[in-house]
Amino acid sequence: xxxxxxxxxRRRRTAVMATTGLTTVxxxxxGCSDSGSDSDKADADGNIxxxxxxxxxxxxxxxGLFEKYHELHPNITxxxxxxxxxxxxxxxxxxxxxxxxxxxxxxxIEVGRVKELVDTKxxxxxxxxxxxxxxxxxxxxxxxxxxxxxxxxxxxxxxxPMSLCYRRDLFEQAGLPTDREEVAAKVAGGxxxxxxxxxxxxxxxxxxxxxxxxxSAMYNGxxxxxxxxxxxxxxxxxxxxxxxxxxxxxxxxxxxxKKLTAGLAxxxxxxxxxxxxxxxxxVACPAxxxxxxxxxxxxxxxxxxxIALTPGETAANWGGSxxxxxxxxxxVKEAGELVKWLTAPEQQAAVFKAAGLFPSNKGAxxxxxxxxxxxxxxxxxxxxxxxxxxxxxxxxxVLGPKDGIIKDSISTQINNMEQRGTSPEKxxxxxxxxxxxxxx
Amino acid sequence: MATTxxxxxAHGSRSGRRAPKPDSPGRQAxxxxxxxxxxxxxxxxxIAPFFxxxxxxxxxxxxxxxxxxxxxxxxxxxxQMDWVGWENFSRVLQDPEFWTAVANTFIIGVIxxxxxxxxxxxxxxxxxxxxxxxxxxxxxxxxxxxxxxxxAAIVFALxxxxxxxxLNWFLDLVGLGGTNWAQGHWSSKIAIAVIVIWRWTxxxxxxxxxxxxxxxxxxxxxxxxxxxxxxxxxxxxTIPALRPTILFTIVISTIGSMQLFGEPLLLEGGTIGAxxxxxxxxxxxxxxxxxxxxxxxxxxxxxxxxWAMLALLxxxxxxxxxxxxxxxxxxx
Numbered sequence: 001x002x003x004x005x006x007x008x009x010r011r012r013r014t015a016v017m018a019t020t021g022l023t024t025v026x027x028x029x030x031g032c033s034d035s036g037s038d039s040d041k042a043d044a045d046g047n048i049x050x051x052x053x054x055x056x057x058x059x060x061x062x063x064g065l066f067e068k069y070h071e072l073h074p075n076i077t078x079x080x081x082x083x084x085x086x087x088x089x090x091x092x093x094x095x096x097x098x099x100x101x102x103x104x105x106x107x108x109i110e111v112g113r114v115k116e117l118v119d120t121k122x123x124x125x126x127x128x129x130x131x132x133x134x135x136x137x138x139x140x141x142x143x144x145x146x147x148x149x150x151x152x153x154x155x156x157x158x159x160x161p162m163s164l165c166y167r168r169d170l171f172e173q174a175g176l177p178t179d180r181e182e183v184a185a186k187v188a189g190g191x192x193x194x195x196x197x198x199x200x201x202x203x204x205x206x207x208x209x210x211x212x213x214x215x216s217a218m219y220n221g222x223x224x225x226x227x228x229x230x231x232x233x234x235x236x237x238x239x240x241x242x243x244x245x246x247x248x249x250x251x252x253x254x255x256x257x258k259k260l261t262a263g264l265a266x267x268x269x270x271x272x273x274x275x276x277x278x279x280x281x282x283v284a285c286p287a288x289x290x291x292x293x294x295x296x297x298x299x300x301x302x303x304x305x306x307i308a309l310t311p312g313e314t315a316a317n318w319g320g321s322x323x324x325x326x327x328x329x330x331x332v333k334e335a336g337e338l339v340k341w342l343t344a345p346e347q348q349a350a351v352f353k354a355a356g357l358f359p360s361n362k363g364a365x366x367x368x369x370x371x372x373x374x375x376x377x378x379x380x381x382x383x384x385x386x387x388x389x390x391x392x393x394x395x396x397x398v399l400g401p402k403d404g405i406i407k408d409s410i411s412t413q414i415n416n417m418e419q420r421g422t423s424p425e426k427x428x429x430x431x432x433x434x435x436x437x438x439x440x
Numbered sequence: 441m442a443t444t445x446x447x448x449x450a451h452g453s454r455s456g457r458r459a460p461k462p463d464s465p466g467r468q469a470x471x472x473x474x475x476x477x478x479x480x481x482x483x484x485x486x487i488a489p490f491f492x493x494x495x496x497x498x499x500x501x502x503x504x505x506x507x508x509x510x511x512x513x514x515x516x517x518x519x520q521m522d523w524v525g526w527e528n529f530s531r532v533l534q535d536p537e538f539w540t541a542v543a544n545t546f547i548i549g550v551i552x553x554x555x556x557x558x559x560x561x562x563x564x565x566x567x568x569x570x571x572x573x574x575x576x577x578x579x580x581x582x583x584x585x586x587x588x589x590x591x592a593a594i595v596f597a598l599x600x601x602x603x604x605x606x607l608n609w610f611l612d613l614v615g616l617g618g619t620n621w622a623q624g625h626w627s628s629k630i631a632i633a634v635i636v637i638w639r640w641t642x643x644x645x646x647x648x649x650x651x652x653x654x655x656x657x658x659x660x661x662x663x664x665x666x667x668x669x670x671x672x673x674x675x676x677x678t679i680p681a682l683r684p685t686i687l688f689t690i691v692i693s694t695i696g697s698m699q700l701f702g703e704p705l706l707l708e709g710g711t712i713g714a715x716x717x718x719x720x721x722x723x724x725x726x727x728x729x730x731x732x733x734x735x736x737x738x739x740x741x742x743x744x745x746x747w748a749m750l751a752l753l754x755x756x757x758x759x760x761x762x763x764x765x766x767x768x769x770x771x772x
Contacts, residue, residue, distance in 0.1 A: 087711055091515060091734045098518040120516050265718075268710050270603055405735065408711060416718050419623070430719075437535070438736050 046075050048331055050338055053081045054108030055089035057291065058157060058321070059355030065347055069338065076334060086110050087408075097124050100328050105335040109154050109322040111144060112404025117154075117324075118147050119401055125153040126325040131336040132343060140396035141360040145322050154322025155343040156360035158351070160286030161317055161390035162221045162310040164194070165293060168379060169304045170281040174204045180381060183308040190312030191222055191251050194282075198260040201281060210262035210280045215252035215418055216411035217266060217284035222248035223407075224316035224397065230407075231400030237439050239406055240432060249410070253424040256417040263418030265411075272296040284310070286318040287358035287387050294356075294377040307381035315390040317397070320360065358387045365391075402438050409434040502750075508743040515737035528744040532732075538745070540720050541728040542752075544629065548704075548724065549697030552633035552640075557689055560641050561682075564648035565674055578649070581642040589702035592639055597622075597707050600631045622708045628722040635703045640696065644689050651685035652678060687764045694756050698749060701726035711735075725749050 052060075058080075060066060066078040081104065083089035090113055096102040109117060117125070129152040134142045137156045145154040164187065168178045176197065177183055187193045198211035205211070212218065223229050226244025231237055239245050255261050262280050264271040274280060275296040283289060285307065293305060310316065323342060325335045341347060345363030352359055353369045364370050365388045373384035400406075412434075413427040422430075509528050511521040532538050567577060584592070599606045600621040608618025621627045655678060663673045679686075704722045705713045715731050716723020723731075725745065733742030 085710065087714065087735065091737070094515050094737070095518075098515075116516060265710075265712055268708065268712060269601070273603055412712070412715070412718050420719070422719075433537075437732075437738075 047077070048075065048334060049077045049079055050106065050331060050335055051079050051081065051104035052106040052108075052323075052338075053083070053089075053093070053104035054321075054323075055083045055086040055110070057288075057355055057357070058082075058108060059351035059357045060342065063347070063350040063354035065342060065350060069341060076338070078338065097121060097326070103326045103329065105325065105329045105331050106339055107324050107326060108157075109145075109324050110404065111320045111322070111399070112407065114144050114154060114322055115399040115403065116401035118145065122147045122151055122153055124327055125151075126327045126329075126332050126336060128152045128155050128325065128336060128339065131155075132340050136345070136363050137360050138362055138391055138394070140317075140394060141320070143396055144399055145324075154324040155339045157321045157323055157343060157348070158288060158319075158357035159317055159360045159391060159394075160288055160319035161315060161358060161387045161394060162224065163285045163287070163383075163386055163390065164282060164308045164310055165285035165290065165378070166282045166306055166308065167278070167280075167301075167304055168306050170206055170209055170278075171201070173206045174201045174281070176201060178306070180306050180308040180379075183306075187308075187311035188313075190314075191218060191247075194218065194284075194311040195251065195255060195258070195260065198255070198282075199258060202258075202260060205281075208279060211260040212255065212282050212284070213262055213271060213274065213280045214264050214266050214415065215255040215261045216414045217289075218255065219248040219252045219410065219414055220286075220318045220407065221284040221310060221316050222251055224318045225312070225314040225395070226397065227395045228398050229400075230403050231398055233398050235400070237400065237402070237406075237435075239435065245410075249414075249424070249428065252414045253417060253427075256414070256421075261418045263415060265415050267292070278304075287383070288319060288356060290375060290378060290383065291356035294375075302377050303379050305377060306379045307375065307383060307386060309386060310390065314395070315393045317391075317394045352384075356383070358383075358391065402435075405438050406435050409438070505743045505746050508739055509741075509747050511740055513739040513743075515733070515739055518739075524740065528740040529748070532741050532744045532748065537720055537723070538728060538748075541716070541723045541725045544716070544720075544722060545698060545700065545724045548629050548632055548636075548700060548722070549694065551629065552636040553690070553693040553697055555633075556637045556641050557644055557686070557693065559637070560644035560689070561648055561686075563641070563645040564652055565678065567645065567649050568652045578646065581645050583642065584639050585643040587639070589639070590706060593635055593703045593706035594709075596631070596635045596638070596703075597709065600707065622717065623721070625719075625721045628707065628717060632700070632703045632707060632722055635707075636697070636700070640693065644693070647685060647689055648682060651682050655681045683767055684764075687760065687767065691757065691760050694760070695753060698753055698756075699726055700724045701730070705730075725752075 061080065066080065070077055083092070089108075090110070093103075093107060129146075129150060132152070132155045134146070134152060138159065141156040141159055142152070145156065146152050164183070166183060171178050171183070177186065186197050201211045223242075223244045226242070226247075228238065228242060229244055230239040230242065256263070262274060264274055264280075275293060276298060278297065278301055283293065285293075290307065294302075297305070323339045325332055325339060329335055343361060345359070345361050345367055348359035348361045348364045349367040349369040351357050352364070352373065356375070359365065359370060365384075370384045370388065373382070374380040375383045410431050413422070413431040416422040416430070417424060417427045508521075510523065510525060512524050512528075513521050563581060567574065567581070571577060602608065602618065602620035602622065605618070605621070607621070611618045619627055621631045659677050659681075660673055663677055668676065701724065704716055704724050704727055707713060707722065708717065712718055714727070714735060716727040726749075729742050729745040729749070732745060733739050
C-alpha cells in the first residue's frame with residue numbers, strides 16, 4: 001500500500017510524532033537545538049539573521065568571514081550552529097528536511113551524502129545554478145551536486161586532495177629520507193611502495209612507534225583514486241566487485257598482516273591521544289587532515305611533521321562538503337547570496353589560510369593565499385602547490401547514495417583486522433553483511 | 441438499616457441562621473443527582489490529564505510505531521510508506537546481530553542487576569542501624585542517581601580507557617597489567633555493568649530502607665528475645681518482609697536494563713559507540729534500534745525492533761508476575 005500524495009502533509013506530521021516517540025533518547029542525545037527561530041522575520045529596519053548549520057569544521061569562524069559579511073551587509077547577521085559529528089548532524093538534517101521545520105537558511109552537506117540528496121531530495125533545495133558560477137569549480141566537484149536536469153543543490157566548499165603526512169624526526173631515526181621530494185620519490189610507484197617503505201621503517205623503528213595510524217586512511221586513498229568506487233555509472237552497488245575497493249582492501253589486509261599499523265580508529269579519542277604522544281610516523285592525508293593533526297598533536301611536534309605528494313600517479317580526493325539552501329527557507333535569496341560569497345575564490349582562500357580546507361573553486365588556486373601557502377607546522381610544506389597539483393588530476397568519480405556508510409562499515413572492519421587480528425575473510429563478510437543491510 | 445442524613449434546612453434552622461427557602465422536591469433530586477455524579481465522575485476528571493498526555497505521547501506513538509513496522513519507510517523520505525507486512529520483523533529476527541544484541545542486553549542486565557540489588561540490600565541494612573548523621577549518609581548514597589547518564593558514562597569511559605585510563609594505570613601499578621576494556625567481549629560488558637551499578641545502587645538502597653523501616657520493631661524484639669543473631673534477624677525477619685519490595689526493584693531494574701542506551705553508547709563514543717563496539721560486543725537492543733534507524737536510516741526494521749523490545753518486556757513482566765504469585769503463595 002502506498003500512501004498517496006494528497007495526505008502526505010498529515011502523514012509527514014504524524015510520522016514525525018511517531019519517530020519522536022520512538023527515540024526520545026536519541027533526540028535527547030543529539031541535543032535538539034532550535035535553530036532558525038529568531039531568523040523568521042526581518043525587523044522594522046529590514047535587519048535579518050541568516051542561520052547556517054554545519055558540522056565538524058568549515059573554517060568560516062576561524063577566517064572571521066561572518067563578521068566580514070556583516071560589515072559588507074550591515075542588515076545581515078549570520079549565526080552558525082555547528083554539530084561536531086557529521087553522523088549526528090545528518091539524520092537530524094534529514095528529519096528537518098522531511099518536516100520542513102527547524103532548518104537553517106543554509107545547510108552543510110558532506111560529499112558522502114550529496115548523491116542521496118541529489119537523487120531523492122532535489123525538490124527540497126533551491127537551485128543554485130543561477131546563483132553561483134559552476135564553471136569556476138573543479139569540474140568533478142560541480143558534477144557531484146548537479147541533478148540530471150541540471151539543477152545544482154549545493155555549492156562546493158572544500159575538497160580533500162590526498163597527500164602523505166609524515167614525521168621527519170621518526171623517519172630520520174629509522175634511517176629513512178626526510179626530504180619531502182625524496183619521500184615522494186620513494187612512494188612514486190603507488191601504495192605498494194608505501195607499504196614497502198613501511199617495512200623498511202619497521203626494521204629500525206623507534207621504540208613504541210608504528211608506521212601508520214590506521215590502514216583505513218590508506219584504504220580511502222586507494223579507493224578514492226578510482227573512477228568507479230562503490231557504485232557503477234548506472235547506479236548499481238558494485239562494491240563487492242569494484243577493482244578499487246578490492247585493491248584498497250588487499251593493501252589494508254597486508255598492512256594489518258605485517259603489523260605496520262597502530263590500528264587506531266581515526267578521529268576517535270585514542271587516535272587523538274596517539275597524535276598527542278606522537279606514536280605513529282605517517283598518515284594518508286587529505287588536505288583537511290593537516291589541521292586535525294596540528295590541533296591534536298600540539299605545539300610539541302611543530303615542524304616535525306611534513307607533507308609529501310601522495311603515493312602513485314593517480315590522484316585521489318577524500319571528503320569535502322557543500323553548502324545548500326533549503327527551498328522552504330524564509331530568506332532563500334539572501335541565503336543564496338551568502339553562499340555565493342562564501343564559496344567565491346577570495347573567501348575559500350581565506351578559509352584555506354585559516355583552517356587548511358582546500359578550495360574547490362579553481363579561481364582560488366591563483367590567489368597568493370593559496371598559491372604561496374606554506375604550512376609552518378609541517379616544516380613549511382608548500383601545501384598550496386602540492387594540493388593544487390593533485391586537485392587538477394583527480395578523476396571525476398561516480399558517487400552513490402550510500403557511499404558514506406559503506407566507507408564507514410569497511411573502515412570498521414579494517415580496524416578489526418589491525419586491532420584484533422580478525423582474518424580478512426571474516427572481516428570482509430562482516431562488512432558486506434552490514435552494507436547489504438544498508439542498501440537493502 | 442437505613443440511615444438518613446439531616447437535611448441542610450433543618451441543620452440551618454437549628455444553628456439559628458436564616459433558614460434558606462426549602463428546596464422544591466424536584467430541585468432536591470437534581471441536586472443529589474448532581475452530587476452523586478460529582479462524587480463518581482470527578483476522580484476521572486482529576487486523573488484524565490495523565491491519560492490524555494499518555495494517549496498523545498505514549499499510546500499513540502506506540503501504535504504508530506507498530507504501523508511503521510509494517511511498512512518500508514526510509515529516513516530520507518518519511519512521506520513515502522510502502523506496505524510490506526511482516527517483512528521487517530522477519531528481517532530483524534533473521535539478523536544475527538539482533539540476537540547478539542538480545543544476548544548482550546540479557547547478560548549486561550544480569551551482571552548489573554544481581555550485584556546491584558544485593559549490595560543495595562546490604563547497604564540498606566547498614567543504614568537501618570542507629571547511625572550518627574544518618575540523613576547525610578542516606579543523601580550521599582543517592583547522589584550517583586542524581587548524576588546524568590551522560591556524565592557518569594563519560595567519566596567512566598575515562599576510567600576504563602585502554603590508553604592512560606585510571607583503572608589500567610592502577611592495575612599496572614599493582615602489577616596486573618591493563619586490558620583494553622571496551623574491546624573485550626566480557627570486559628566491555630563488565631565496564632557497562634559497573635556504570636549501571638554505580639548509578640542505581642543508591643536508588644534501590646533507599647527503596648529497601650523505606651521498606652525496612654516499615655517492618656514492625658516488635659518482630660525484631662521478639663526475635664532477639666528468642667536469641668536470634670543480627671544475621672538471623674536479617675534473613676528471617678527482614679528479607680521475608682521485603683519480598684514485595686524486592687520484586688518491585690527487580691521489575692524496575694529489568695525494565696531499566698532493557699533500555700540501556702547511554703552507557704554503551706558513550707563507553708567509546710563516536711561511530712564505534714553507536715554500533716556497540718567494532719564487533720558489536722556491547723551492542724544492546726536500544727543501540728541496535730538506534731543503529732538501524734539512525735545510521736542505516738531504515739525506520740521500518742527499527743520500529744520492528746521497538747515492538748520486539750516491548751514484547752520481550754511483557755514476557756519478562758509475565759514471568760515476574762508468575763514468580764511473584766508463587767512467592768506470595770509460599771509466604772502465605
